[in-house]
Amino acid sequence: MAHGISRGPFHDTFGTAISHAEVSDYDDPMLDIDIGPTTLKSLYCEISTGNDVLAIWDLKNPTIGSDDPDFVFPTADEMTILWVSGGRMKHGLSFTVANAGATALSGDPSNANTLRIITSKGGS
Amino acid sequence: MTDPSGGYSTPTIASLPLTSNLVLDDNVTSVTKLASAVAGESLAQILVDNTANSSDVWLKLYDAVVADVTAGTTVPVIVVRALAGDTTLVANPKGWAFSTAISYRVTDRGGTPGTSSPANPVSVSLERITFA
Numbered sequence: 001m002a003h004g005i006s007r008g009p010f011h012d013t014f015g016t017a018i019s020h021a022e023v024s025d026y027d028d029p030m031l032d033i034d035i036g037p038t039t040l041k042s043l044y045c046e047i048s049t050g051n052d053v054l055a056i057w058d059l060k061n062p063t064i065g066s067d068d069p070d071f072v073f074p075t076a077d078e079m080t081i082l083w084v085s086g087g088r089m090k091h092g093l094s095f096t097v098a099n100a101g102a103t104a105l106s107g108d109p110s111n112a113n114t115l116r117i118i119t120s121k122g123g124s
Numbered sequence: 125m126t127d128p129s130g131g132y133s134t135p136t137i138a139s140l141p142l143t144s145n146l147v148l149d150d151n152v153t154s155v156t157k158l159a160s161a162v163a164g165e166s167l168a169q170i171l172v173d174n175t176a177n178s179s180d181v182w183l184k185l186y187d188a189v190v191a192d193v194t195a196g197t198t199v200p201v202i203v204v205r206a207l208a209g210d211t212t213l214v215a216n217p218k219g220w221a222f223s224t225a226i227s228y229r230v231t232d233r234g235g236t237p238g239t240s241s242p243a244n245p246v247s248v249s250l251e252r253i254t255f256a
Binding site: 058067068069070071072073074076078079080081082083084085086087088090101102103104 | 199201202204211214215221237
């Protein structure tokens with residue numbers, strides 16, 4: 001399904017490179033927000049409905065339902081996650097939002113969501 | 125609180141969220157342990173110290189008591205990876221809410237599967253957050 005995806009590097013007030021992605025009507029999820037090794041520092045997302053999970057892989061183009069996600073968090077209307085340490089991604093960085101199930105990720109989110117993710121990143 | 129001179133509101137100490145340590149465990153394996161049997165707890169910070177191992181580990185947190193968790197089958201609510209020889213510390217100022225209870229274990233796979241323990245035990249710290 002086509003998404004309205006916008007992305008592009010810019011800089012925050014600390015001069016740290018940021019990758020940014022915004023997806024509207026997010027109901028068929030898979031988003032590669034970055035490619036190659038990077039270090040995830042923070043993540044902010046807005047999801048219009050709850051009862052979904054946010055899964056994160058240290059992979060480029062993971063296969064939903066078979067690749068085990070490296071991070072899973074329950075979603076909230078608005079959520080900020082800070083990686084004080086341990087956010088180094090060796091292979092890539094991919095996200096999805098799904099209905100339930102940490103590996104099975106059984107199906108699309110409960111409703112079409114507006115997902116906004118901003119990750120600030122350091123070096124590899 | 126209303127400032128009698130200016131008429132504006134300032135937060136009181138009692139209205140601020142409080143954090144406290146819920147779990148500080150330096151012997152975490154694939155065996156499920158109970159962090160809290162209290163319903164409605166929220167976690168603001170999760171630390172996984174995997175410096176003792178040469179392979180990655182994944183912490184699984186379940187919204188259930190130990191008796192209701194089947195290793196490798198029960199779907200975890202939260203999964204946090206710690207790279208080999210490294211420590212992961214993630215924080216959420218608004219907290220991750222658990223409705224029933226909090227149980228935890230570590231294993232050698234991400235997502236739902238995984239029943240094997242790492243070669244050496246892992247240290248885990250969980251910080252709860254309480255909102256006034």
